[in-house]
Amino acid sequence: MITVEQVYGTPERPDELPVFKDYLPGDVENVFFNLDEFAEMRFVDGKEMPIITQKPGVNPYDAHWQAGAKQSFDEGLYRADLILYVKEKDYGPMPKSGKLIRLDKKRDYFVKECSLKMGVYRMELERVR
Numbered sequence: 001m002i003t004v005e006q007v008y009g010t011p012e013r014p015d016e017l018p019v020f021k022d023y024l025p026g027d028v029e030n031v032f033f034n035l036d037e038f039a040e041m042r043f044v045d046g047k048e049m050p051i052i053t054q055k056p057g058v059n060p061y062d063a064h065w066q067a068g069a070k071q072s073f074d075e076g077l078y079r080a081d082l083i084l085y086v087k088e089k090d091y092g093p094m095p096k097s098g099k100l101i102r103l104d105k106k107r108d109y110f111v112k113e114c115s116l117k118m119g120v121y122r123m124e125l126e127r128v129r
Contacts, residue, residue, distance in 0.1 A: 028118055033087060043104050044086060052085040080127040082109060088119050101125060 032052065033039040039050040084103075088094075095101065099111045101123070109125035116122075 024118055028120060044084075044091065045102055046105065049086060049090040054083040056081045056083065082125040082127070084123040084125055086121050086123070088116060088121055091121055094121065095123065
């Protein structure tokens with residue numbers, strides 16, 4: 001049998017009960033950015049930090065026909081999207097749209113959009129090849 005003590009102050013001076021929002025900062029640190037759970041150590045702009053990535057996919061660019069051949073070389077052959085989650089305290093100031101980000105010292109992405117919630121940046125990145 002497990003015994004749990006939940007004491008919130010004294011009867012004369014009760015403390016407020018914690019709410020869901022009180023637990024979130026700890027969950028961000030201890031669960032989402034736990035290297036044994038979701039996060040992995042990777043290099044972002046030359047600095048190693050724990051991040052979480054999602055890969056929505058690779059989309060080919062639509063090409064047009066010109067002189068009997070498909071032409072799309074001016075825009076690239078495909079666009080690879082990546083969603084990157086990184087803690088604000090690890091990354092630093094919020095990147096602006098269009099900023100170049102180098103991932104793992106070899107892949108360059110452009111920031112399409114970036115937002116900040118609960119101390120975590122959600123960056124939508126795009127790579128054109």
